[in-house]
Amino acid sequence: MISKVLIANRGEIAVRIIRACREMGIRTVAVCSEADRDALHSQLADECICIGAAPAKESYLKMERILSAAIASGADAIHPGFGFLSENARFADLCTRCGLIFIGPSGEVIERLGNKAAARTCMVEAGVPVVPGSDGPVASVEEAVSLADEFGYPVIIKASAGGGGRGMRVVRRHEDFEESFLTAQAEAKSAFGDGTMYLEKYVEHARHIEFQILGDLEGNVIHLGERDCSVQRRHQKLIEESPAPGVSKQLRTRMGADAVKAAKAAGYTGAGTVEFLLDSDQRYYFIEMNTRIQVEHGVTELVTGIDLVKEQIRIASGQTLGIRQEDVRVTGCAMECRINAEDPARDFVPCPGTVEELHIPGGNGIRVDTALYQGYRIPPYYDSLLAKVMAVSSNREETIQKLRCALGELVIEGVTTNLDFQYQLLGDERFFAGGVDTGFVESVMEESKADPDLNASDQ
């Protein structure tokens, strides 16, 4: 049984985990950098240990210091949250070797799923549909060109070690292929030190649909329905909702079954997410599996009533899943908006500052996960996520209204945020109609650039 957890993270997710632990009677140890001594997670936890200087690589990424802190404070488990060390296979292994429970899958599973080419091979073997692609790294430009010709254009070139859009290129014509391939490879080499590339068909007008998975140590795996995360800007999600609009019950059942199959094939334990692309013809393809709690886990919690962080802890402490697949009920519709400290007018540059005035909305069906408080000084070193505003109700229209009203009530003074931009997105008719693809945000931005009045009149 876990009685004390060290939270190797910061910000709202650290706060979220501390709260879950507290409700379970588990004592908490926060770690913080020198810049985070006054952060909410540092103050909220039962104990707090400062583990280094402000830059993440001097503190939140220092494995040996986090392990020392865990051992010194007598914690018996480490929750990595998301980001930082959450998907670091070596850290998971080190925890185990030090006799600490890593709240998440084993290092071996993280390793397998973190390497995109290896993950893909695993899924092909399990019979989970994947985007037509190179089945592993491509050896040469020549091989890549002939594969691209075979799949038909457009195709997308990706770095095996990549992420965040780097080392990635969409190629629409045979003639452009070689140059794009070489530049993407060079980019990957400089960004990740690994020029291994792979190639797949580019699914156009795709929607990003992901399934929440829970698996216990005994091999039971269930899914908790899907989330639609198609509202993204450069692969950064902005709005997530569950269930995905326009996905039939039948399709959900099939995709859910495949998501479970994927997780089982990987030997997955704990909470994870299987990501699919869904095209306009309702065909879906596995893209990757995230081996951590997701930022947007809250929307699933709101429609299923299952506390994912608590489930993670229960699974990690060896308990069998208490829920069977047929017990999972998705009721109503939940939606989340990410509020970031960034300026949409200046290409979304991060904008640190001090929170001078703060009003957090509430009321029926509203949930706000945040680490902000009045007077909090947002340090410039970390992620710009400030708050996740969520709404839940019996149907999608009402949820959008609730969420938009909540955003209208949210006041964060002293910091530039994307609040107004999100307010505008929520009011868009196409979004209201449901089923937008991943190109939606870009097109909204294009339009408001073309017609500034549209933007202004919307306020």
Add this chain to the structure above:
Amino acid sequence: MRKDLFKKTPEVKARQSEYRRLAKEEARLRDIRAQVPDGLFRKCEACGEISDTEDIISGYHICPACGHYFRIPPHVRLSMILDRDSFTEWDTGLAQSDPLRFPGYPAKVAARRAATGLDEAVITGCGTIQDERTAVGVMASEFLMGSMGEIVGEKITRMVERATKERLPVILFCCSGGARMQEGMISLMQMAKTAQAIKRHSEAGLLYVSVLTDPTTGGVTASFAMLGDVILAESGALIGFAGPRVIEQTIGQKLPEGFQSAEFLEEHGFVDRIVKRSRLRQTLLFLLKSAKSGQDPDWAALDAELVRPIRADEAVPEITEERNANEPNGKIPASESGMELTRESGSNPPDSAAPASGIDSSAGTCAEDGTVSDNGKQDAPEAGQEEPAAWERVQIARSLDRPTSLHYIRSLFDRFLELHGDRAYADDGAIVGGIAELSGRYVTVIAQQKGRGIKENKKRNYGMPKPEGYRKALRLMKQADKFGRPVICFVDTPGAYCGIDAEERGQGEAIASCLYEMSGLRVPVLTVVIGEGGSGGALAMAVSNEVYLLENATYSILSPEGFASILWKDKKKAREAAGLMKITAKELLELGIIDGIIPESGEDSEGAGENVLRGVTTDTMEGTAMRIKERMLSFLARYGAMDGDTICELRYERFRKY
């Protein structure tokens, strides 16, 4: 702070008594709970930072935080250096000696054997580095601090003897606290025993590289560690004869930071090079290849391959003809441009104006503007002539845009491994020396190096070598001689450094020794004067088989300023002096001092002619470097086939005639 306002877990969840019970239980459990297993992390003894052992191992056993080099056991060292599975160990299982019947000594040795799995403080054997076979020894600090007793001395001696017999190079990683006290005088004798074996190995023309690792002290430093043909060291290693604590106690002074570090020794001339662990294997491979005795570099083939096809359309005159061509003097009409004059388009370097009239008379040089000076007091010619006058050439040769030796070294050779130090006092920045590779063939390069800007010139001493510079040059020439590598010298100096410290350490003796020893070198020696060739300081690197000057270089008995002040007691008459001294390439060729002129302006700048007025610059050096390379390869092709006696004799005759 909100911290004190929040209700914490125990208050929310449990009654105080229950919390106390939990706390007690936890304290009991903590002992058997989470802990870091041994060896998972390692703390750096230098910076205190804790790092993952895996990171340390994959990073050559270097602290990822501060770059400190951890000591490594012999088998790790061998795996870093040698080809996989290539090592064969020699002389294992020698009976342990205890000559003094020292109390407790055998037990101590036995304990170290059990703990380390080593039979003594050194492992010897042979292996390959990229298929180059070599004898190799590695000392172990974990075995009684790598101290040298009879067995250590014996294993090293046997290895060196066997290497001599099998004609193998020797690489020895030194790491030792010194002689082993428990074996008394027998230990001391190991110093002599190993040194004499190395002497015989060296006399057989074989390479010995010692690599000094942390720590190398005492009797090991005072014997085989310091006897390498090349001495490499690891960064930060403690290297010295007397240990720092002993010195402090003896002289009663605190030693300065960095005293006796590898860097300190390099600065003081005792270490050829500090090599990064990650580069060590490649560096050793380079050294092994550069010292392969009995190989035929076949320079003629390289000359044909690299030069002829490129320049097929242009007749490259035979250098030996050039000097002969001088003898039937003059007769050539003044050419249209200065560039034409120096291009050696004909076999005869033409004289622009008056025929060179012997050695005296100011007429020859001042005649460039058509006037004949009567007594040398007339002003030198105006600038802007078609061909620069002597003084202009002096200015060009001193120009700061002019490529330095290192510029040429970089552009002429595929790779260059600089070796430092005179093994006596210091490493002189004014002379750069080392081994250079050209398509798998090796030469020794020794060059006078000027700096660019104040900071670099402080290091380079404005290209004025001190005695330690000449002693380094000499050391490298002898090394080249031993391994049959041709020597290429680049001269670019205002003169040997004139200062108190230079005199104290025997500037005259250092230069004299160079002249003396160079005459006996059995390998071809080529000198190219690329800028200033100032006096004896230049000659010390120019007792060569052939000497070339770049078109705008000068080579003189003294600087024109010095000349003027000695002869006329007026430094301001330098310009006049330059006109009279016969220091330009053309004049020196006429005098038979040099063997050829290398043009600085090529066909590419024809029309523009910028190199004519400014001389070669770092931006326009490509053509000039190419021409130097052609000359060098042609030289090597001609001399490469000769035996040592002939090479020596030709050099003797070359200087005998003056």
